[in-house]
Amino acid sequence: MLTTNNMKVDVPGQVAKIISAFEKKDFEIYIVGGAIRDILMGKIVYDWDFTTNAVPEQILTLFENAYYDNKFGTVGIPNEIEGERPYEITTFRTEHGYSDSRRPDKVLWGKTLTDDLKRRDFTINAMALKIEQESKRVKEYKKKTAQALALSRTFTLIDLYDGQKDLENKLIRAVGNPVERFTEDSLRMMRAVRIATEIRFQIEEHTLFAIKELSDSIRKITAERVRDELLKIMKSPYAHEGVMLLQKTKLMEQIIPEFEKAFDIQQKSPRRHHVYDVGTHSLMSLKFAPTEDPVTKLAILIHDLGKVSTYKKLNSGIITFYNHEVVSTYIAKKLAKRIKLSKKQSEKLEKLVRWHQFSVNENQTDTAVRRFITNVGLENVSDMLALRTADRLGGGASETSWRLEDFKRKIKLVQKQPFKVTDLKINGVTVMKKLNLKPGPKVGEALKKLFDLVVAKEIKNNPDELIEALLKLK
Numbered sequence: 001m002l003t004t005n006n007m008k009v010d011v012p013g014q015v016a017k018i019i020s021a022f023e024k025k026d027f028e029i030y031i032v033g034g035a036i037r038d039i040l041m042g043k044i045v046y047d048w049d050f051t052t053n054a055v056p057e058q059i060l061t062l063f064e065n066a067y068y069d070n071k072f073g074t075v076g077i078p079n080e081i082e083g084e085r086p087y088e089i090t091t092f093r094t095e096h097g098y099s100d101s102r103r104p105d106k107v108l109w110g111k112t113l114t115d116d117l118k119r120r121d122f123t124i125n126a127m128a129l130k131i132e133q134e135s136k137r138v139k140e141y142k143k144k145t146a147q148a149l150a151l152s153r154t155f156t157l158i159d160l161y162d163g164q165k166d167l168e169n170k171l172i173r174a175v176g177n178p179v180e181r182f183t184e185d186s187l188r189m190m191r192a193v194r195i196a197t198e199i200r201f202q203i204e205e206h207t208l209f210a211i212k213e214l215s216d217s218i219r220k221i222t223a224e225r226v227r228d229e230l231l232k233i234m235k236s237p238y239a240h241e242g243v244m245l246l247q248k249t250k251l252m253e254q255i256i257p258e259f260e261k262a263f264d265i266q267q268k269s270p271r272r273h274h275v276y277d278v279g280t281h282s283l284m285s286l287k288f289a290p291t292e293d294p295v296t297k298l299a300i301l302i303h304d305l306g307k308v309s310t311y312k313k314l315n316s317g318i319i320t321f322y323n324h325e326v327v328s329t330y331i332a333k334k335l336a337k338r339i340k341l342s343k344k345q346s347e348k349l350e351k352l353v354r355w356h357q358f359s360v361n362e363n364q365t366d367t368a369v370r371r372f373i374t375n376v377g378l379e380n381v382s383d384m385l386a387l388r389t390a391d392r393l394g395g396g397a398s399e400t401s402w403r404l405e406d407f408k409r410k411i412k413l414v415q416k417q418p419f420k421v422t423d424l425k426i427n428g429v430t431v432m433k434k435l436n437l438k439p440g441p442k443v444g445e446a447l448k449k450l451f452d453l454v455v456a457k458e459i460k461n462n463p464d465e466l467i468e469a470l471l472k473l474k
Helices: 013-024 034-040 056-060 113-117 136-144 163-168 178-184 187-199 205-220 223-235 239-248 257-264 278-287 294-302 324-338 343-354 366-376 378-394 402-414 428-435 441-455 463-471
Strands: 006-010 029-032 049-052 074-077 087-091 093-096 106-109 127-131 152-159
Touching: 013 029, 013 049, 013 087, 029 034, 029 113, 034 127, 034 163, 056 074, 056 087, 093 113, 113 127, 152 163, 178 187, 178 205, 187 205, 187 223, 187 239, 223 239, 223 294, 239 257, 239 278, 239 294, 257 278, 257 294, 278 294, 278 378, 294 324, 294 343, 294 378, 324 343, 343 366, 343 378, 366 378, 366 402, 378 402, 428 441, 428 463, 441 463
Parallel strands: 049 087
Antiparallel strands: 006 152, 029 049, 029 127, 074 087, 093 106, 127 152
16 A cells, blocks of 8 residues: 655754755655654654665765665765764665575665565565655745754655554564565564564564564574674563563574573472562563663573572472572573673673672671672672662562662772772882882782772771881881
8 A cells, every 4th residue: 555645754954965965866765764663653763764766876976975885785874963873875676585594695776666665574664755846936945944944844655565554553564475574584583573572562463473483593593683683672661571572472482492491480488589480580570670781681581590400399398599590690601602792791691690699688798798899890780789679579579678778888888998909099100119119029019918908997098098008018
C-alpha cells in the first residue's frame, strides 16, 4: 500500500541542506529508516539516514567533507554536532544471495525506491519521506528567511508495506516473507528483539515463528554483531522484557545457554529471603536495576548462574549455594569470550560477578572496606552497589538497609585515604631531594613506607607530615 499523506516535519538545518543539495542536481532523495519511526511516534530524532538514486561517486561531488569507504553504497557526512552519529546516504540497491546468512553475495544499484524498500528488514523501517516540490515564489520567500524556515518542511510519506499501521498496532513485522528476511541476514532476528524491547512492541506472530525456527542460525553471525545487539538490549530500560523475548524466540539458548537452567533452581527455604527461583530472581533483579550501564546489567542478569551447579538441599530443608559466585565468574568469563567483550568490559563483568557476595556489617574495619574497594576496583564501586540494590529488590527484599547505608558511608570516608603510592601528596622527586638519593629502588622503598604509615593512620597524607616522616627514615 502506498500512502501519500503530507506531513510537516521539523528537520535540523544540516538535514535541510543535504536534501537541498540533491534537489538542485535533480537527484531523488528520501529520508528512510528509524528517523521516520521516531517522527511518527512523536520522538526526538537523533539518526537521520537517506536513500537516493545518485551513486556514491555523484554524492561525493555534492559535499566537501563526505567520505565513502564501503561496498554497500553508503556515503557518510560528518554531523555538525561533535560526537554525534554522521548522516548516512545510501544509493538505491538490490541484494542477491546470502550464502553465509550474514551479508549479500552481490549488491547492485537499484533503479527505484521500491527496489530499495523491499530489501529492508521490518515494515516500520521500510517507509520513506519525500520532500514536497515547492513553487518558485515560496522558494524565493524562503531565501529571505532561511534561518527561520529551514527547519520546517513538507514531506510525503511513502509506505509500501503498511509500516504506519504496524506502528499504530505496536508490531514488529518482517517485510514480505520473514523466513527470507532472516535467511538473508540472521542478525535481523536479534534486531527484532532489540527494537521490540526499546519501543515496547510485540513481534508479529509469523515473524516470531520464523525467528524460533531459525534461531540456531544466529551462530553464523559474528560474535561482535551479536554482542552489540545484546548490549543495546541490556541498555534499554526494559531489558528484562528483552531477555524474556530472547527466551521466547529461543535466541537466548544460543547466546547464554546457561541461563535457561536457572529456572529449575528453587531458592525458597528456611533462613533465606529469596521468594523466586534463580532464573526469575535474575529477571526481577534486571527489572529493578538502578543503572543504564549495559555491562553492569549483564552482570546483574548472570551473577547467580553459578547456583545451578552449586545447589544443595540439606536434611533441615535449608538450601545452600556455597561458592556459587566463583562458578558464576567462570560462566562470566566464558560469556565474555563467547561474545568478544573488550578487555575492559570483560574485567568489569568478571569483577562484578566475582565479588557480588560482599558482606556488610556494623563492625567492618577500614581495612575490610579498603579490601572490598581493591577487589572490585574503585571505578566499579558504584556499579557494584547498583548490582546489590538490584539483587535485593529482585529477591523480594527492600531497596536498602541501615547496614548497607552505613557501608556506603564508610566507602566514602575510606576513599579520602590514598589507595596507592602515587596518591601520596609527595613524589619520588621530593624523596630524592630530601634524602639526597639518586633514582633507584630506595626511592620506591621510602614511598612505600610512607604509604604504609598513612594507611595505618600514623601520619596524615599532607606534604608537611610526609616530609617530616621521610626525614626520620634516614
